[in-house]
Amino acid sequence: GAGVSQSPRYKVAKRGQDVALRCDPISGHVSLFWYQQALGQGPEFLTYFQNEAQLDKSGLPSDRFFAERPEGSVSTLKIQRTQQEDSAVYLCASSWGGLAGSTGELFFGEGSRLTVL
Amino acid sequence: GDSVTQMEGPVTLSEEAFLTINCTYTATGYPSLFWYVQYPGEGLQLLLKATKADDKGSNKGFEATYRKETTSFHLEKGSVQVSDSAVYFCALTRSGGYQKVTFGTGTKLQVIP
Numbered sequence: 001g002a003g004v005s006q007s008p009r010y011k012v013a014k015r016g017q018d019v020a021l022r023c024d025p026i027s028g029h030v031s032l033f034w035y036q037q038a039l040g041q042g043p044e045f046l047t048y049f050q051n052e053a054q055l056d057k058s059g060l061p062s063d064r065f066f067a068e069r070p071e072g073s074v075s076t077l078k079i080q081r082t083q084q085e086d087s088a089v090y091l092c093a094s095s096w097g098g099l100a101g102s103t104g105e106l107f108f109g110e111g112s113r114l115t116v117l
Numbered sequence: 118g119d120s121v122t123q124m125e126g127p128v129t130l131s132e133e134a135f136l137t138i139n140c141t142y143t144a145t146g147y148p149s150l151f152w153y154v155q156y157p158g159e160g161l162q163l164l165l166k167a168t169k170a171d172d173k174g175s176n177k178g179f180e181a182t183y184r185k186e187t188t189s190f191h192l193e194k195g196s197v198q199v200s201d202s203a204v205y206f207c208a209l210t211r212s213g214g215y216q217k218v219t220f221g222t223g224t225k226l227q228v229i230p
Contacts, residue, residue, distance in 0.1 A: 108161040
């Protein structure tokens with residue numbers, strides 16, 4: 001399809017395991033965002049890429065969280081040594097605009113639901 | 118920092134009732150304001166937006182007016198339908214720079230026949 005695709009949709013991990021979440025943005029979209037959405041809450045910003053450059057990672061909660069977008073398209077969010085508090089839905093969003101400005105409209109994937117036992 | 122406050126849910130309405138979901142914001146400068154909607158089992162999608170004071174965003178019968186004097190962007194619909202049942206998120210992004218979007222906590226709307 002032409003939308004933002006995320007995988008896996010559901011992931012169960014034991015505490016201490018590493019996980020990797022993948023995002024395929026809409027083709028040609030310059031900007032890519034990762035958000036974390038806890039149950040009953042709004043999405044919280046994690047990090048932002050413009051093409052392959054990670055311009056803002058101020059929302060990453062700890063150094064266990066790492067994101068990359070090496071070729072300016074697909075992105076991976078990696079969480080090392082998962083903890084129970086990492087349980088959430090991880091949302092990826094893309095938009096065509098970069099620093100030069102855009103409508104501010106984000107196109108979201110359906111999210112990856114992570115449960116840490 | 119930037120923040121968005123919206124009324125807590127869930128909101129339960131009968132079909133054809135009038136809907137208001139309140140949203141207020143705190144931000145420096147002149148942000149753009151948005152309402153996003155999340156239908157069951159789907160990703161968030163933009164419902165409507167307004168980019169400057171007194172602008173009215175509208176879509177699918179929903180409306181919201183950017184009120185700078187009250188820092189508000191309340192969502193309204195004159196007659197809700199069962200298909201409007203979803204979670205609604207108010208959001209903002211600052212003008213200039215890249216478009217990081219700050220979201221409220223969401224308001225769940227349930228419309229009953």
